[in-house]
Amino acid sequence: xxxxxxxxxxxxxxxxxxxxxxxxxxxxxxxxxxxxxxxxxxxxxxxxxxxxxxxxxxxxxxxxxxxxxxxxxxxxxxxxxxxxxxxxxxxxxxxxxxxxxxxxxxxxxxxxxxxxxxxxxxxxxxxxxxxxxxxxxxxxxxxxxxxxxxxxxxxxxxxxxxxxxxxxxxxxxxxxxxxxxxxxxxxxxxxxxxxxxxxxxxxxxxxxxxxxxxxxxxxxxxxxxxxxxxxxxxxxxxxxxxxxxxxxxxxxxxxxxxxxxxxxxxxxxxxxxxxxxxxxxxxxxxxxxxxxxxxxxxxxxxxxxxxxxxxxxxxxxxxxxxxxxxxxxxxxxxxxxxxxxxxxxxxxxxxxxxxxxxxxxxxxxxxxxxxxxxxxxxxxxxxxxxxxxxxxxxxxxxxxxxxxxxxxxxxxxxxxxxxxxxxxxxxxxxxxxxxxxxxxxxxxxxxxxxxxxxxxxxxxxxxxxxxxxxxxxxxxxxxxxxxxxxxxxxxxxxxxxxxxxxxxxxxxxxxxxxxxxxxxxxxxxxxxxxxxxxxxxxxxxxxxxxxx
RNA sequence: GGGCCCGUAGCUCAGCCAGGUAGAGCAGCGGGCUUUUAACCCGUUGGCCCCGGGUUCAAAUCCCGGCGGGCCCGCCA
Numbered sequence: 021x022x023x024x025x026x027x028x029x030x031x032x033x034x035x036x037x038x039x040x041x042x043x044x045x046x047x048x049x050x051x052x053x054x055x056x057x058x059x060x061x062x063x064x065x066x067x068x069x070x071x072x073x074x075x076x077x078x079x080x081x082x083x084x085x086x087x088x089x090x091x092x093x094x095x096x097x098x099x100x101x102x103x104x105x106x107x108x109x110x111x112x113x114x115x116x117x118x119x120x121x122x123x124x125x126x127x128x129x130x131x132x133x134x135x136x137x138x139x140x141x142x143x144x145x146x147x148x149x150x151x152x153x154x155x156x157x158x159x160x161x162x163x164x165x166x167x168x169x170x171x172x173x174x175x176x177x178x179x180x181x182x183x184x185x186x187x188x189x190x191x192x193x194x195x196x197x198x199x200x201x202x203x204x205x206x207x208x209x210x211x212x213x214x215x216x217x218x219x220x221x222x223x224x225x226x227x228x229x230x231x232x233x234x235x236x237x238x239x240x241x242x243x244x245x246x247x248x249x250x251x252x253x254x255x256x257x258x259x260x261x262x263x264x265x266x267x268x269x270x271x272x273x274x275x276x277x278x279x280x281x282x283x284x285x286x287x288x289x290x291x292x293x294x295x296x297x298x299x300x301x302x303x304x305x306x307x308x309x310x311x312x313x314x315x316x317x318x319x320x321x322x323x324x325x326x327x328x329x330x331x332x333x334x335x336x337x338x339x340x341x342x343x344x345x346x347x348x349x350x351x352x353x354x355x356x357x358x359x360x361x362x363x364x365x366x367x368x369x370x371x372x373x374x375x376x377x378x379x380x381x382x383x384x385x386x387x388x389x390x391x392x393x394x395x396x397x398x399x400x401x402x403x404x405x406x407x408x409x410x411x412x413x414x415x416x417x418x419x420x421x422x423x424x425x426x427x428x429x430x431x432x433x434x435x436x437x438x439x440x441x442x443x444x445x446x447x448x449x450x451x452x453x454x455x456x457x458x459x460x461x462x463x464x465x466x467x468x469x470x471x472x473x474x475x476x477x478x479x480x481x482x483x484x485x486x487x488x489x490x491x492x493x494x495x496x497x498x499x500x501x502x503x504x505x506x507x508x509x510x511x512x513x514x515x516x517x518x519x520x521x522x523x524x525x526x527x528x529x530x531x532x533x534x535x536x537x538x539x540x541x542x543x544x545x546x547x548x549x550x551x552x553x554x555x556x557x558x559x560x561x562x563x564x565x566x567x568x
Numbered sequence: 569g570g571g572c573c574c575g576u577a578g579c580u581c582a583g584c585c586a587g588g589u590a591g592a593g594c595a596g597c598g599g600g601c602u603u604u605u606a607a608c609c610c611g612u613u614g615g616c617c618c619c620g621g622g623u624u625c626a627a628a629u630c631c632c633g634g635c636g637g638g639c640c641c642g643c644c645a
Contacts, residue, residue: 023585052630054645057597095645189643212644248645272571279643299573299639311639345573346639355606384583415605470605516602530604545605 059142062301118210203244325331496563
């Protein structure tokens, strides 16, 4: 059984017994994110992809399910060094410390505010990484609507609430006169400094004193927030959440998740959702590994990933690994991730072909094939698509003309017989989808070893160093004699003929120079296809004119 | 102080949940491929499975206790 199927089984049990819901009720799944900065792909793991997959599995079992994603837009902007620096101007940045995220301006000035700016490369790609059926809500909206009653409930039950929450605030307990609401100061804009001192039930307002600017004022209970623990438990209640994964930072026994469960049961008198703790995703760059951090602006966004690889491949990496284990992403290994994905795909098709299902597979193979199935976003073709090597395409895109890139890549791979002459629509689509991504990948992440560019001209200095200049020149002449008979095969024959008299190590040295005069490096893509693509004009210029 | 993950071949890891003769990829070595890519094919070397104890006919796998590495929480969210 796949780990996520076990989660779903446990959840079904939880829904039926603890939450007392039946298949007639809608099951609610939730995730939560604070848009404190760069929204990296690590955040897709638990809050988006695991949740979405749990939802789909429930749907397959006949449940009606709704999935939310709550954005904590009312949270205070911490004004961490890295956040301040994103404004470029330190004095400008510092002004917004303590403001609700939603009110902090966009440092790059291209969006309405901070949240919208940093949300774009993540939120804008949600439907590319999932089936798109996720409703995004912000706490800012919720305080104006569904959370309003619970703010009142919290104020009414403040004594019970205070006693419960103070269990977790040992040295910093709330005092007796505490009012559980954190208003935004009308004067200085901070949400983390104004202390509520009196509640007016008739107008649903609180009076407060700001500990930052000293301002004393009155404001609506829609204009602020609850303490984070109370807020989380409140959201569970008003959205009636049944399942919500949480990052490992909340997972400590007696920690945030536990304290919110306590509040939920003992103060709000409601059953908390079933949880699922998950590890964070880290990134490996130049062999060094680090956690991606939102407010540290470290990491790659869903947009970044989408530019170089299929979302399905990332889904595969996340769904394969047990949530308590760390996933390490290394962007230079994208071609390897594709290979792994292809292996899972082959397993899937083999099983379907021989058994008609995955269940007959041995457990370990079942999990891999199942992970593949769960990773897929579009209907899986009945026949196995071709599995073009990402690396091969990455080399091909550097050779062919960039207009109609995919067409040229297909042509290239066909003439090298790397792919079949006849392509089915989904084969063509796969190559096309990889071609432009591989192009981006080569530019952004590929190691220098596989990156190359044609030399625009041959320098005199380089020319003077050549030991096989005459032979290279002869190779050029022989190649040009091919005329109409210009093909990978005939080119290869010419090269064999020209180098026939050489010993092995001489051949090696010759080919080094061959690459040097073309791309300035001692090695490069397969020689014959390279020449074929470059064409006779290039050969004439580089091998004849430049070398003469 | 509390909790989580990891420790298996030179490297990266699978196998552990449901105990039954130690696996893969890469690297190495040998061979092949009329020419190279982080290429392909065939073969092959290599391991007190971190240590100690327990359960068992049988332990990499289950239990207990250590050691080593990484991470989280300790009242911000």
